Amino acid sequence: MAAHDFNFLLATDSYKITHYKQYPPNVSKIYSYFECRCKKGSPFNEVVFFGLQYLLKKYLTGPVVTEEKIQQAKVFYQMHFRQTVFDEDGWRKILEKYDGRLPIRIKAVPEGRVVPRGNVLFTVENTDPEFFWLTNYVETMLVQMWYPITVATVSREFKKILAKHLRASTGSTEGLETRLHDFGYRGVSSQESAALGGAAHLVNFCSTDTVAGLLMAQRYYSCPMAGFSIPAAEHSTIISWGRSREKEAFEQLLERFSTGPVSVVSDSYDIFAACKHIWGDKLKERVMARSKDSCLVIRPDSGDPADTLLQVIKILEECFGCSVNPKGYKVLPSYLRLIQGDGIDLGSIEQILQKLRDEGWSAENVFFGCGSALLQKINRDTLNCAFKCSYVETNGEGMDVYKLPMTDPSKGSKKGQLSLRRNSDGLLETVEKGVGKPEEDLLVMVFEDGCLLQDYSLEEIRRKAQLTEEDEVAPAQHNGDQQEPGGLHILNGQH
The missing domain is CATH 3.20.20.70 (Aldolase class I)
Structure with a gap:
């Protein structure tokens, strides 16, 4: 794929360019995940995963870092912050070491798969210890997955x-x-x-x-x-x-x-x-x-x-x-x-x-x-989409991390490295803390070091999203406004 006119370095919340200075010393890995969190009373108990392939092909695949884009970002962020906080050296190392390709790995649910709320949908991690800060740098773009996921879910x-x-x-x-x-x-x-x-x-x-x-x-x-x-x-x-x-x-x-x-x-x-x-x-x-x-x-x-x-x-x-x-x-x-x-x-x-x-x-x-x-009448909170860090490695040792706000436990996040499996009852569930078996993991490697590894056709995706007999018998009850609770019981198999 040809080099992008789009400047990936400018495609994030600006505060993220300061985060490389904020992690603990000697961090070598940041691992994060995306989910549509459960919320009591939501009229949607499952989601259709769709749209990641577009974002990867359009914005992340191939050499996305160039010297010209580094200089453009350097000038922009100097004007924006009115101080020097942009990691020019870090981005230049990506350019020199990886020809401008992003050293990250993304595993994801196959597109079209219907997944109960509260389960991991994709994970992101750096593949080079030097660029640990890159994992959450891509959050801004990848969380925009909320939109195609929500439309596909509403449509279904x-x-x-x-x-x-x-x-x-x-x-x-x-x-x-x-x-x-x-x-x-x-x-x-x-x-x-x-x-x-x-x-x-x-x-x-x-x-x-x-x-x-x-x-x-x-x-x-x-x-x-x-x-x-x-x-x-x-x-x-x-x-x-x-x-x-x-x-x-x-x-x-x-x-x-x-x-x-x-x-x-x-x-x-x-x-x-x-x-x-x-x-x-x-x-x-x-x-x-x-x-x-x-x-x-x-x-x-x-x-x-x-x-x-x-x-x-x-x-x-x-x-x-x-x-x-x-x-x-x-x-x-x-x-x-x-x-x-x-x-x-x-x-x-x-x-x-x-x-x-x-x-x-x-x-x-x-x-x-x-x-x-x-x-249009949807937003990121329609399905409570969130991207959170769940695992870090420092000085060669791994640590499961999480958030659990006292004021809102529903915003608690998952711990450790995650996998998605089908349990003995046939339900999808997320396994936390890295204890899942690789052979059972339904997450598929879709992107690594700037390369797209899976290329789904719409025909394949449609087959995965087809309705079941249960869907036809008992669709969710909606009260006319998709933003308001509809009293639907949430089914979720997460640990």
């Missing part, structure tokens, strides 16, 4: 809910991977967020409009095309016709996209009138002439999601009729479906699907789109 929770209602109302989960569409591109903080979050959603689904996520999956996870979309209207393409010509706007969409599905936002003025008088009357024959493979997907985009959707589906039933599937639930004609993309989060999607079922409607009638609740 959506999948559990959809799977439960699909199976209950249809008898199968056919087409599950298309049921949640990523609408989040415009709602995230940056192009990189869109790429990371968009790719994380694609671990679980193949339906998206977030092009950045597709490009990331293509470039960093060997997937030529990870997701798909259909032609769809937005309000500008409808209201540009004027209110009196809404019917003409709809009609042109049917004409221009006569084959393949097409999605039409229909609430520019009156969603109920549009469904009853335009789709269900003036354009009824044209809608009925379409097929399952070229269905019309009507999109409400305002109002209470559950109530609006239920009213709309009843109007469409009056106009187009319905059938009853083998499970006894009503289904609109195959040429007609709905997509709800407004107000969707883990709480509302459960409420909508349950309300539809209570009224006798199958989940197969509705697709969903999600934007900010999928890619």
Whole structure:
């Protein structure tokens, strides 16, 4: 991989550049780990590990230290601290000794693996005693793993809910991977967020409009095309016709996209009138002439999601009729479906699907789109992500270290060198204090001395993240706000 334009020396919290002066004398190893800590009452009891490969390929692999970058960092930190604290000699030794490659080792859970909260997800240690300070220097960048992990986890929770209602109302989960569409591109903080979050959603689904996520999956996870979309209207393409010509706007969409599905936002003025008088009357024959493979997907985009959707589906039933599937639930004609993309989060999607079922409607009638609740309304505390030192070596002797704040024991950290294993009950658990057996360790060496050692494809990752029968039967209960406790019992096998 070519040398990076990105300056790794400047990619950390600035206080970290002073830490090489703060460790005890004669330290030769610093060993740290990353986990999503358990928190009582959290609505998430497990996480999907995803995104490390991107960070390693993009920022850490190959020669990341050059003389030019050392000089740039030296000047920058002199101005920032207004004193000389930058370890110019230390970085130059990395350049001279390792050709600018980082002498660290990272072991990690295979990407896509679903792991109970409270378990080690990856470990970091220096491979050269001279550069012990490097382990926690990379914390700032690596803790940003919280974002793709959290998106992949939230996305999988959506999948559990959809799977439960699909199976209950249809008898199968056919087409599950298309049921949640990523609408989040415009709602995230940056192009990189869109790429990371968009790719994380694609671990679980193949339906998206977030092009950045597709490009990331293509470039960093060997997937030529990870997701798909259909032609769809937005309000500008409808209201540009004027209110009196809404019917003409709809009609042109049917004409221009006569084959393949097409999605039409229909609430520019009156969603109920549009469904009853335009789709269900003036354009009824044209809608009925379409097929399952070229269905019309009507999109409400305002109002209470559950109530609006239920009213709309009843109007469409009056106009187009319905059938009853083998499970006894009503289904609109195959040429007609709905997509709800407004107000969707883990709480509302459960409420909508349950309300539809209570009224006798199958989940197969509705697709969903999600934007900010999928890619943006999350933070590092959603899954309580943390990176902590657990083992050091000084004067040739190892010592297990930890923190245990009296004011908040939940922030206590693990001790010693860690491994992840499956116990006799089949549960994943973290073994502390270096007592784990190497042959049982599920952590895989993914990076050493500047070289990427594993290269997962998105296809492999998707297989690992697939739902189990237990996931479909009992998804977590969400109360509409992912930040608030949901009363879920935490299962964790850590020692």
